[in-house]
Structure formats: structure tokens, C-alpha cells
Amino acid sequence: MPIEIIVAILGIETSYGHNKGTHPTLETLVKRAFGNYRRRNFYRKELESFLLMSRENAIPPLAIKGSYAGAMGYPQFIASSYRHYAVDFNQDGKIDLFSDPIDAIGSIANYFDKHQWHDFGEIARPISLSSTHLKYAKRSTNKPKKNTQYWRNKGLSIDPDIPNKTKLAFIRLPQQKIDETWLTFWNFYVLTRYNHDNRYAMAAYQLSKKIKQQFNQNNH
Structure with a gap:
């Protein structure tokens, strides 16, 4: 963890x-x-x-x-x-x-x-979705059920380093001008088991990245 x-x-x-x-x-x-x-x-x-x-x-x-x-x-x-x-x-x-x-x-x-956190598993990546594919991004909690190959077959442009068998989901986070869209992995869903709000999970994830970055800078 x-x-x-x-x-x-x-x-x-x-x-x-x-x-x-x-x-x-x-x-x-x-x-x-x-x-x-x-x-x-x-x-x-x-x-x-x-x-x-x-x-x-x-x-x-x-x-x-x-x-x-x-x-x-x-x-x-x-x-x-x-x-x-x-x-x-x-x-x-x-x-x-x-x-x-x-x-x-x-x-x-x-x-x-x-709640089955996956060690060394990713949490989320930003992704651009076309208007055709925006319907797949949920504002509510979205459990990864379909794998990468499924989404590629749907025409979504998924980063090539993500294996075909990895299960993914997509979320939308409301912003003032335009919603952010994110590709989320199993561990993001696990974060929402602590608090079901996607915004909470994303805040925890982004803050954790800043904490790790600051720690690494202070220990070089």
C-alpha cells in the first residue's frame, strides 16, 4: 500500500x-x-x-x-x-x-x-474522449468491468503501454468550463470504497502524487 x-x-x-x-x-x-x-x-x-x-x-x-x-x-x-x-x-x-x-x-x-488494493497498480490517467465516446465517462463511481481490448475495439485511443487484458473505466469530473475526463484503473475504484465520491478519490490521488514528489525532492 x-x-x-x-x-x-x-x-x-x-x-x-x-x-x-x-x-x-x-x-x-x-x-x-x-x-x-x-x-x-x-x-x-x-x-x-x-x-x-x-x-x-x-x-x-x-x-x-x-x-x-x-x-x-x-x-x-x-x-x-x-x-x-x-x-x-x-x-x-x-x-x-x-x-x-x-x-x-x-x-x-x-x-x-x-478492499483488494493491487500493489504496484496504477490509479488513473487523464484521457481525451471524443463527443462520441464521452457517454462512457460517468460522473458517479464507475467500476472497471471491460478490458482495454474492448475499449480499443470501441474506437477509444488508449495508451499503447496498457495491456489488452487490463480492466478500465472512465469518469468525468465537473469543472467550471469543461469536464475533465479520466481513465481509471482498479485502484481508483478501491479509493472510492473509502469515500464514494469520485472527486474525493481524485483529490486523494493527486495529493498523494504531490506528497511523493516533495518527499523525493527532499531526499535527493
Whole structure:
């Protein structure tokens, strides 16, 4: 798992721990589970996961604060994600995503591993699409299902270094004047498992490139 992706996500989510949220999480989940909110069933399950999480990790539920929607800690995990993906990465005998950045780093890596991140796989490339082919680019999450050969047969101009069997998808990102179009690989789709918004995934990807570039410059 590229460390620059993890660093980018920690920056986007909480400014590296400086903004983990000030909303009492128990109150947030109770209101959303039983109030006049959409997705009440989802939040009822999250409330159950939250109470189990606090018991399993010996954290007083009233002491936990997070985002307005119930996300918590350095990586802004919801309660069910905390229970499924959080790990004791520094091996100190406890899982702590609220004050331990090492556990947070390992937990984000574990999240992507469990969602089948491909080591050394590409994430995205910009691509120009003709008006005929623009229909293939989605504004919503687009899972790669068709391989490169399929798209070449459709008449799309795909970079020659991409193997015929590689599965691809295409997205559109709204801009002020004209939408950006991108060719996306499996790992971009995995990024959208963390947050389903294509713009979030692209921000994480582009920030990670800047982080890696800066790191390399500083270490020459």
C-alpha cells in the first residue's frame, strides 16, 4: 500500500489529526437513527456497532467525538469500519484511532487491503474522449468491468503501454468550463470504497502524487 496515499487521506480527513470532529458521536448516531433523517436503518446499525466498539475497546461512549455524520478518529472511520478494519498496528495491546496515528496508518492500509488494493497498480490517467465516446465517462463511481481490448475495439485511443487484458473505466469530473475526463484503473475504484465520491478519490490521488514528489525532492 503506497504510504503517500495513506498520508493524503489523513490530510484530507482530519488535517493530520488537527480536526477529528467535535460532535458527540453517541448523540449524533441516536439522532440519526431515530430522528427525521434519511438512512435511519443504516444509522441504527451504526449505533449498534458504535456501542459494541466502545465496549470492545473500553472507550466510554460519551467521551467519543467525531464528525457531524458519526465518523471518528484520525481516519474518520464509521463505527462498523472501526470494528472491521481498525488494527493495533504498533502492537501496544490496544486499538486507538483517536490518539494513535500509528494505529490509524495501519488501519487505513488494512482497509484498502481488505478492499483488494493491487500493489504496484496504477490509479488513473487523464484521457481525451471524443463527443462520441464521452457517454462512457460517468460522473458517479464507475467500476472497471471491460478490458482495454474492448475499449480499443470501441474506437477509444488508449495508451499503447496498457495491456489488452487490463480492466478500465472512465469518469468525468465537473469543472467550471469543461469536464475533465479520466481513465481509471482498479485502484481508483478501491479509493472510492473509502469515500464514494469520485472527486474525493481524485483529490486523494493527486495529493498523494504531490506528497511523493516533495518527499523525493527532499531526499535527493
